[in-house]
Amino acid sequence: xxxxxxxxxxxxxxxxxxxxxxKTKKYLEENPDKKLLRxxxxxxxxxxxxxxxxxxxxxVDDQSVKERFHGYMPEVGAQSLRETIAAYYNKRNVNIxxxxxxxSSGASDELGDILDLFDKSSNALIIEPAYxxxxxxxxxxxxxxxHLPSSIDDGFLPLPKDDIKxxxxxxxxxxxxxxxxxxxxxxxxWVDYANKNGSIIIFDAxxxxxxxxxxxxxxxxxxxGARECAIEICSLSKTAGFTxxxxxxxxxxxxxxxxxxxxxxxxxxxxxxxxxxVSYIIQKGGEAVFxxxxxxxxxxxxxxxxxxxxxxxEVLDKLGIWYCGGKNSPYIWMKCPNGMGxxxxxxxxxxxxxxxxxxxxxxxxxxxxxxxxxxxxxNEDTKEAAxxxxxxxx
Numbered sequence: 468x469x470x471x472x473x474x475x476x477x478x479x480x481x482x483x484x485x486x487x488x489x490k491t492k493k494y495l496e497e498n499p500d501k502k503l504l505r506x507x508x509x510x511x512x513x514x515x516x517x518x519x520x521x522x523x524x525x526x527v528d529d530q531s532v533k534e535r536f537h538g539y540m541p542e543v544g545a546q547s548l549r550e551t552i553a554a555y556y557n558k559r560n561v562n563i564x565x566x567x568x569x570x571s572s573g574a575s576d577e578l579g580d581i582l583d584l585f586d587k588s589s590n591a592l593i594i595e596p597a598y599x600x601x602x603x604x605x606x607x608x609x610x611x612x613x614h615l616p617s618s619i620d621d622g623f624l625p626l627p628k629d630d631i632k633x634x635x636x637x638x639x640x641x642x643x644x645x646x647x648x649x650x651x652x653x654x655x656x657w658v659d660y661a662n663k664n665g666s667i668i669i670f671d672a673x674x675x676x677x678x679x680x681x682x683x684x685x686x687x688x689x690x691x692g693a694r695e696c697a698i699e700i701c702s703l704s705k706t707a708g709f710t711x712x713x714x715x716x717x718x719x720x721x722x723x724x725x726x727x728x729x730x731x732x733x734x735x736x737x738x739x740x741x742x743x744x745v746s747y748i749i750q751k752g753g754e755a756v757f758x759x760x761x762x763x764x765x766x767x768x769x770x771x772x773x774x775x776x777x778x779x780x781e782v783l784d785k786l787g788i789w790y791c792g793g794k795n796s797p798y799i800w801m802k803c804p805n806g807m808g809x810x811x812x813x814x815x816x817x818x819x820x821x822x823x824x825x826x827x828x829x830x831x832x833x834x835x836x837x838x839x840x841x842x843x844x845x846n847e848d849t850k851e852a853a854x855x856x857x858x859x860x861x
Contacts, residue, residue: 481603483826484829487823491823504821504852506848507839508844511704512844515707516707516764517764518756518758519752520752526747526751544569544744545570547754549568550565552565561689566721567731568718570715570745571716572714573704574671574700574704578601578604578669579607580741587609589634589635591605591610591634591635592637595614596617596644597831601637613631616833619802622647624647633664635666636668640670641674641678641797644798644825646799648678651689654690661696661697667725669700672685673702673704673706676707677769679773700715700717701718706769713749717734772842773794775849776792776793776842779856780793786861789801798841800839803838806836808835808836809835820852820856825841
């Protein structure tokens, strides 16, 4: 009899969003006249920008003309899009070559698939609170996990510890769920640690477009030495509203080598074996994101989300409640008031003012006593939610 992957039996049930849905459903059934203001949403609410829509339509039309029709695309991505993404990095003086860019169907897919490059004996260091997929993908792959706690004391931006020996290191900056962003000196500490120990950093840059502070790094490759120890995974989901169309990219430098194995070449072999690439239509839409007009339009949308953050930050500042995120991130991570637990605060907001967020405990034990708000909702709902929160907690 075949033996299944028993690592799946080690997975903990994910009750976070199930419980949120269950609690909100029950509340609405008992209070059908109430409207919930949802600040827990992890999906975008604004449509794709005009430049992207125009490119998608043109690409669909191409598929109806024999001379412009495209079948299978290169498994690693269309050369034009790879060159476009490399140029996007080069504008920030980050030297990336086109053949170091791999086009993907999104960051979530890559965060799990990238583990194929590493032997199952390698462990994985995950900073908590954490995006749950880091933990679950590592467990599915049969890896030992090192949980590195973070807290208000380090601004939820812990630095490496010499007494911990990590093989793989997950870093997310701007962070989900906390919204905290590493500065260059802090990232340099992680890069130095990785190079000293032969570790590999898996850098999740899904929210880099939300950084407005010019002193903060958008990419791990802005840090000296990162080309010898890091892989960067990025997404157009939150950057450009591609959550429903699915497009991202992974950067693996050709200088990244372990045990005489070149990880860039390994990933070429992996992708050409395990995928048939991303559709021509979606990749053409992705190229439009990086045009001058596309960049202006997506940042107009990002600014709307950032304006949502301003409403809530102003309220929390007035109330004297500690938080991080918001300015350079679409998430705000706040300390629950009056010593409340995460789920206690969730229930309080739901029943008293009909505002829904995400309890921090759902992102790991270090999140207990904290709460995440997402800024991807509508401007009107976020403004009203901020007003209600102030009136409730003042």
